[in-house]
Amino acid sequence: MYNFDKLIQRRGTNSYKWDMIARKYKNDELLPMWVADMDFEIAPEIAEAVKKRADHLTYGYTYAPYSFYESIINWNKKRNDYDLKKEWMNVSIGVVPSIKAAIYGFTEKGDKVLIQTPVYPPFHHSVTAAKRELVTSSLIFDGEKFNIDFDDFENKIKSGVKLFILSNPHNPVGRLWTREELEKIADICYDNNVKIVSDEIHSDVIFRGNKHTVFSTVSEKAGKISIICAAPSKTFNIAGLSTSYIIVENEVIRKQMWDAMDFMGISSVNLFGLTAGEAAYIHGEKWLDEMLEYVEGNADFVCEYIDEKLPKIKAYKAQSTYLMWLDFRKYGMTQTELTDKLINEAQVVLNSGADFGEEGIGFMRLNIGCPRSMVKQCLDRICEAFK
Numbered sequence: 001m002y003n004f005d006k007l008i009q010r011r012g013t014n015s016y017k018w019d020m021i022a023r024k025y026k027n028d029e030l031l032p033m034w035v036a037d038m039d040f041e042i043a044p045e046i047a048e049a050v051k052k053r054a055d056h057l058t059y060g061y062t063y064a065p066y067s068f069y070e071s072i073i074n075w076n077k078k079r080n081d082y083d084l085k086k087e088w089m090n091v092s093i094g095v096v097p098s099i100k101a102a103i104y105g106f107t108e109k110g111d112k113v114l115i116q117t118p119v120y121p122p123f124h125h126s127v128t129a130a131k132r133e134l135v136t137s138s139l140i141f142d143g144e145k146f147n148i149d150f151d152d153f154e155n156k157i158k159s160g161v162k163l164f165i166l167s168n169p170h171n172p173v174g175r176l177w178t179r180e181e182l183e184k185i186a187d188i189c190y191d192n193n194v195k196i197v198s199d200e201i202h203s204d205v206i207f208r209g210n211k212h213t214v215f216s217t218v219s220e221k222a223g224k225i226s227i228i229c230a231a232p233s234k235t236f237n238i239a240g241l242s243t244s245y246i247i248v249e250n251e252v253i254r255k256q257m258w259d260a261m262d263f264m265g266i267s268s269v270n271l272f273g274l275t276a277g278e279a280a281y282i283h284g285e286k287w288l289d290e291m292l293e294y295v296e297g298n299a300d301f302v303c304e305y306i307d308e309k310l311p312k313i314k315a316y317k318a319q320s321t322y323l324m325w326l327d328f329r330k331y332g333m334t335q336t337e338l339t340d341k342l343i344n345e346a347q348v349v350l351n352s353g354a355d356f357g358e359e360g361i362g363f364m365r366l367n368i369g370c371p372r373s374m375v376k377q378c379l380d381r382i383c384e385a386f387k
């Protein structure tokens, strides 16, 4: 049994989540529930592997060994029923840099790139920073979960889009897309000559009764047009080690993607990231399964707490990710009023929904990848400020 209740002092470690926000607001009391990493200790087997490698005292340029790829192949076979081949894969310093490489590799300035909003802010910035035209298709809430408006999606794709960036599962709404939904996406994109980057960084963080579907596995068409980006970073809480991987089945697209990555110099991965990633995929499954159970308990706790004490907020349990998308619209506040109240009165830091697209106005994203006592402290503070 791993101890996910343990409170770890992360202040003073240059943690983005803890120290950056304290610096920005000059306030050490703020409870950081924003950036998507977790306040849990990693699996001890990962730490042991990194320490062993560190003890060797040579930290020169390192390539990804076959054993690293093999650990990913075995992991995907076991967890995702996916038979993937070593020659389809490459490594990268991160999923966002890989998405940027795909934008540079598959589109020209002024080309249209589609995203489904609300969505992870770097999807927006990566497109606009590259001077491509951002096209958005809004997800629709049916009272229980967010869905794709396929008419709108198809119309947008047909408007001349060259590349679609999919969040699978979706950050921030926590949807695991079904095989049928993914197949439909693949058909529409294939028929209109649109390539798809499927960002699957959250694909291991899924709750009981759900299953992740790797996009390229849903149909032949999907395999022909997709670039899959995944990583051990969210799964095992090792984001600071900057290591991810990419899968491209189609040989022509693969060459184009590898060339773009080469041009951007993003395949030279940190040696500790490789060591940690491999150890995680080989030894980390038990830790992951326990972590998922714990975080799902946090999600249930949030839903019950909000139902009982903060009924004006609408919360719903995600199928995936340790992120919750909270609807504060019943308070009738502007986004600035909402974030100011949370930071200055409640002293909690959540991500502002507006950063995920205009559909996120009135929403906040809560990170529950932390000890339950922190989640409770956060909700108590919100309750006190909003009562």
Ligand SMILES: Cc1ncc(COP(=O)(O)O)c(C=O)c1O
Pocket: 036, 093, 094, 095, 096, 097, 120, 167, 171, 199, 201, 202, 231, 233, 239, 243, 244
């Ligand atoms: C959907 C999504 N993609 C990518 C990333 C970041 O990936 P990386 O750190 O590998 O660039 C995150 C981090 O929160 C994320 O939520």
